[in-house]
Amino acid sequence: MKRFATVTIVILACVILAATAAQNPTPEPKPGPEVKKLDYFAGNWKLEGEAKPGPMGPGGKFAGTERNEWMPGGFFLLSHGSESGSMGSGTSLAVYGYDPNEKVYTFHEFASSGEAIEAKGTVSGDAWTWTNESKMNGKTVRGRYTVKVISPASYTSKLEFQFEGSDWATAFEAKATKTK
Secondary structure, three states: OHHHHHHHHHHHHHHHHHHHHHHOOOOOOOOOHHHHHHHHHOEEEEEEEEEOOEOOEOOEEEEEEEEEEEOOOOOOEEEEEEEEEOOEEEEEEEEEEEEOOOOEEEEEEEEOOOOEEEEEEEEEOOEEEEEEEEEEOOEEEEEEEEEEEEEOOEEEEEEEEEEOOOOOEEEEEEEEEEOO
16 A cells, blocks of 8 residues: 555656646747857858969859858758859858857858868957868868958958968958848
8 A cells, every 4th residue: 555655646746747847848949149140141142253363273253142041940040052153163051050169150061062161250340250271182271261241231251271381372352242
């Protein structure tokens, strides 16, 4: 009889806990203010720029588009890009986010050329700076991509590389205009 009472009490406690949990569900996580700063890039963008001649190719003018939309939940911004120019054409898929542990923005891009890029970013005022490091032909290459916000609907950007043992060199400069 004593065992029956103990089992009954345990079952009753579980039922009460389950009912309480159902009435007070854990709130869904919400993106923080840092993530909300990425909202600037949401929407459709038209890009025009010029690649500089160098180790990455002969250079020349290029044009492209980006369609950037929030993933459900609002933690990640998805970017679908395409570009064409004197060095060819291609498409890309990128994901922007924020890492609250490292206190940096994150960027992961996968291009139709087979290239995969991972970078970390910071924002200071109207300037975003993304940096990464990779290997090319066995040598370390550092990248720096800067975005300067000009208005709510336009920004300029510059991509620079630093090959092991050399100074920073500009790979391209561009201007982006929001179309929607």
